[in-house]
Amino acid sequence: MLISTKGRYALRILVDMAEHQSEGYITLQEVAGRQDISEKYLESIVRELVKGGIVSGQRGKGGGYRLCRPPEKIKVGDILRCTEGSLAPVACLMEGSVPCARTARCRTLEFWKGLDEAIRRYTDGYTIADMMQSGGDGDDYII
Amino acid sequence: MLISTKGRYALRILVDMAEHQSEGYITLQEVAGRQDISEKYLESIVRELVKGGIVSGQRGKGGGYRLCRPPEKIKVGDILRCTEGSLAPVACLMEGSVPCARTARCRTLEFWKGLDEAIRRYTDGYTIADMMQSGGDGDDYII
DNA sequence: CTAATTCCTATTATAATCGCAGGAAAATAG
DNA sequence: CTATTTTCCTGCGATTATAATAGGAATTAG
Numbered sequence: 001m002l003i004s005t006k007g008r009y010a011l012r013i014l015v016d017m018a019e020h021q022s023e024g025y026i027t028l029q030e031v032a033g034r035q036d037i038s039e040k041y042l043e044s045i046v047r048e049l050v051k052g053g054i055v056s057g058q059r060g061k062g063g064g065y066r067l068c069r070p071p072e073k074i075k076v077g078d079i080l081r082c083t084e085g086s087l088a089p090v091a092c093l094m095e096g097s098v099p100c101a102r103t104a105r106c107r108t109l110e111f112w113k114g115l116d117e118a119i120r121r122y123t124d125g126y127t128i129a130d131m132m133q134s135g136g137d138g139d140d141y142i143i
Numbered sequence: 144m145l146i147s148t149k150g151r152y153a154l155r156i157l158v159d160m161a162e163h164q165s166e167g168y169i170t171l172q173e174v175a176g177r178q179d180i181s182e183k184y185l186e187s188i189v190r191e192l193v194k195g196g197i198v199s200g201q202r203g204k205g206g207g208y209r210l211c212r213p214p215e216k217i218k219v220g221d222i223l224r225c226t227e228g229s230l231a232p233v234a235c236l237m238e239g240s241v242p243c244a245r246t247a248r249c250r251t252l253e254f255w256k257g258l259d260e261a262i263r264r265y266t267d268g269y270t271i272a273d274m275m276q277s278g279g280d281g282d283d284y285i286i
Numbered sequence: 287c288t289a290a291t292t293c294c295t296a297t298t299a300t301a302a303t304c305g306c307a308g309g310a311a312a313a314t315a316g
Numbered sequence: 317c318t319a320t321t322t323t324c325c326t327g328c329g330a331t332t333a334t335a336a337t338a339g340g341a342a343t344t345a346g
Contacts, residue, residue: 001144001145001146001223001227001229001230001231001232002144002231002232002233002234003144003232003233004302004303004304005303005304005305006303006304008233008251011250011251011254012250012251015250015251025322027321027322027323028322028323029322038305038306040305040306040307041304041305041306043323043324043325044304044305044306046323047323047324047325050323050324057322057323057324058312058313058322058323059311059312059313059314059321059322059323059324060311060312060313060314060320060321060322060323061313061314061315061320061321061322062313062314062315062321062322063312063313063314063321063322063323064322064323065323076254080144084144086144087144088144088145089144089145089146090145090146090151091145104278105278106278107154107155107158107274107275107277107278108151108154108155108158108274108277108278109277109278110274110277110278111154111219111269111273111274111277114265114269115262115265115266118261118262118264118265119258119261119262121261122257122258122261123258126254126257130254131250131251131253131254132250134250134251134252134253134254135247135248135249135250135251135252135253147333147334147335148334148335148336149334149335168291170290170291170292171291171292172290172291181336181337183336183337183338184335184336184337186292186293186294187335187336187337189292190292190293190294193292193293200291200292200293201291201292201343201344202290202291202292202293202342202343202344203289203290203291203292203342203343203344203345204288204289204290204291204343204344204345204346205290205291205344205345205346206290206291206292206343206344206345207291207292208292287346288345288346289344289345289346290343290344290345291342291343291344291345292341292342292343292344293340293341293342293343294339294340294341294342295338295339295340295341296337296338296339297336297337297338297339298335298336298337298338299334299335299336299337300333300334300335300336301332301333301334301335302331302332302333302334303330303331303332303333304329304330304331304332305328305329305330305331306327306328306329306330307326307327307328307329308325308326308327308328309324309325309326310323310324310325310326311322311323311324311325312321312322312323312324313320313321313322313323314319314320314321314322315318315319315320315321316317316318316319316320
């Protein structure tokens with residue numbers, strides 16, 4: 001049931017980019033340095049976010065990435081669906097799945113639909129902007 | 144993010160057992176036949192449910208399994224935590240995990256806590272008895 | 287004793303995740 | 317035009333998790 005590192009890192013990356021969006025295009029090197037994630041692994045995650053229309057990339061000198069929309073319009077649900085493929089708890093409820101033979105007499109389907117709905121409601125009600133106001137000022141290390 | 148077959152089958156198994164609880168001990172052979180799951184695989188799932196105190200087994204001739212509590216007292220959350228190990232969406236929130244070094248300045252932790260809470264609230268508010276009243280009478284095949 | 291049944295310990299095959307490497311393509315600066 | 321920087325693309329290797337099966341020990345009823 002765990003969310004993969006891809007999804008978890010994606011959130012951190014986007015909050016990081018949101019916090020530095022005034023600086024124009026942000027390079028992966030910067031984000032990698034700040035977030036302690038390898039540049040190469042970041043690449044594979046950010047590529048999904050580009051495909052999903054959440055960030056856009058600009059190649060060449062002076063290039064980098066930037067958010068396509070302001071942070072308060074980026075839903076966490078969209079990010080996770082983008083990097084995880086889907087947030088549905090069971091295959092029956094994934095986008096574009098065909099109903100299985102048991103559907104009509106399935107005792108568990110209603111439960112799964114409700115869980116899917118609960119997850120969707122929560123994740124779509126939370127934005128990157130909400131995350132920016134959470135968890136200290138970024139410099140208050142414990143140690 | 145998908146729930147594994149272990150968790151999904153566990154729900155079907157328990158609904159099945161609840162529907163036949165008046166018959167006393169229920170053998171895996173019966174459940175396997177009705178649910179179209181191999182007896183051997185069922186075994187590994189039911190073993191977890193025994194450990195988790197959800198069903199109890201009786202060996203020998205005339206033995207089998209039965210629910211430890213009435214269906215309306217068996218929360219789906221308990222079943223899934225039992226078979227999946229945990230329902231937490233991130234490792235930080237798993238039972239008995241040590242807080243990571245980023246905790247104090249983590250921008251995403253609050254979000255994950257909320258998601259965990261939403262999942263917990265929904266799954267703990269749903270019981271096997273609720274499932275028994277869902278999805279037709281068990282004989283209304285589509286075909 | 288015999289048959290039925292749960293319990294226990296392994297093992298295998300398959301798939302998914304995680305992370306890295308190498309280089310092509312594009313944009314800019316000089 | 318050349319050199320540099322940066323995203324883009326393809327693919328690989330290691331590790332881990334899932335799914336399912338196999339074989340037999342322990343227990344109970346008759």
